[in-house]
Amino acid sequence: MINTIYRLVSPKLIEEVYGEVNLENNVIVRPTHLSICQADQRYFHGNRDPETLAKKLPMALIHEGIGEVIHDETGTFENGDLVVIIPNTPIEDDDIIAENYLRSSNFRASGFDGFMQDYVISDPNRLVKIPNDINREVAAFTELISVSAHSISRFSKLAHKRKNKIGVWGDGNLGYITSLLLKIIFPESKIVVFGKNDEKLNLFTFADDTFKINEIPEDIKIDHAFECVGGRGSQLALDQIIDLIHPEGTISLLGVSEYPVPINTRMVLEKGLLVFGTSRSGRKDFIKTIEIFKEYPRVLKYLENIVNDTIEIKNLEDINIAFEKDFNSSFGKTVLLWNK
């Protein structure tokens, strides 16, 4: 069968290309709801170094999305099943190292084509069934939520048991999702969010406290921290975290930065801090995320608040409009209703 793929060929220019696909041993998924990530925006606007762009493009963007199973010759799914597609694609098994950290793993919309296609052709192992009655706009960014869930899983394994107060730095989407999941998973802990913008911080109604980073009371101390800032702000966030954290606390790094970020290692040493990075997610994190959706439906209600815009995509021009609108919005997720 011939599949149509919508690839970014150069900044802001998307073209259709066509590829032959094999129906055997694959599941054919029709994407229905996609969500734009910062990484997509960096490619779309050409905000990566020229060497990276030359190496990665042309490539179909988008690695957050759900779709409907149209055809499955593997016998794993029923036609009409709603599935979330896992962008991480391992090519080897490892008993110790998680699939999202294996250097050999491929990743959709980074190493190979993302979800902007007429059909996504997938191994059944890269699909996880989700309830058909789920809020599909929220489910569209399950991948981002699973990144938070993954980070919290690692935190659970690595952090000591005193978790009276957990700080989350960053008032963006990742900060919102991470602090929300922390509140659900650790209901006894006080979740404190540190950000820059009053309007955004006002949305964190589930948090026990929120502070602007330049108005932090002197007596605030935290046991553990999550850094969801990224970019140039990472350094300032890490400085504050190292300053406010109790000894032997953990610092979970989630914010992606294009730049090398200096860290006050003297204080990391003196306080005996455990700093660990987390990136992306794997199949078990998706399964865990969907379990959270089922067990705590109010999570979905909170997540509805960060759906900023839903834009129907019927032609290539609509894709450009959606990326520009998303780029100009300061908070929230842009969901693409895929009808191309």
Added chain:
Amino acid sequence: MIFVAILAGGTGTRMGNMDKPKQFLLLGDKPIIIHTIEKFLINEKFEEIIVLSPKQWISHTEDLILKYIPNSNKVKVIEGGKLRNDTIMNAINYIDNKPDIKEEDIIVTHDSVRPFITHRIIEENIKYAKEYGACDTVIPATDTIVESTDGNFIKSVPNRENMYQGQTPQSFNIIKLKQLYNNVSEKEKEILTDACKIFSINNEKVFLVQGEVSNIKITYPHDLKVATSILKET
């Protein structure tokens, strides 16, 4: 129920001096017609995929389907007609022999040589054929259309903004199509080059589904070159 008729009735005389019809030519690793059938095979909404083939090519078509499509029990090859509408009516007559055809049932008719059809086009054909009784897939005309009745001089130049180029699928309510076709005189049938015209000359509405420039019809050798080269881009 929803049926699809893959129209492979033509013998491809415009494809140059080739000994086999254009739908059987290879595009990438498979014959064009197989790519086209697969697009409908993966959509479970279709009850049956009826492939209409020239009589002498029926066995060949069946063999190809067996070779390339392992689970092909939904695909049926029958004989096409002399003209396009005869071919469609052969499909209608074949469906008509089934005992449980209902008023809401529709048929999606598609050229076997348009393998680049997209999911949206198929879904919108189903939707609007159900809603309006008939729909046609079109794209806005990019070239100016001129009308000439003698082949020598222009009779008129219609406003391009009102002009569209017809693609396929064309989709219809089965019972309505049959009734309207039976209303048309034998003389009119001879000049009915397009199935949607059966509806329009009966003053019935035909909804326009937005096609795609890429939904090309592989008619001439040049088209096959274009199709082959764009497929190689990945």
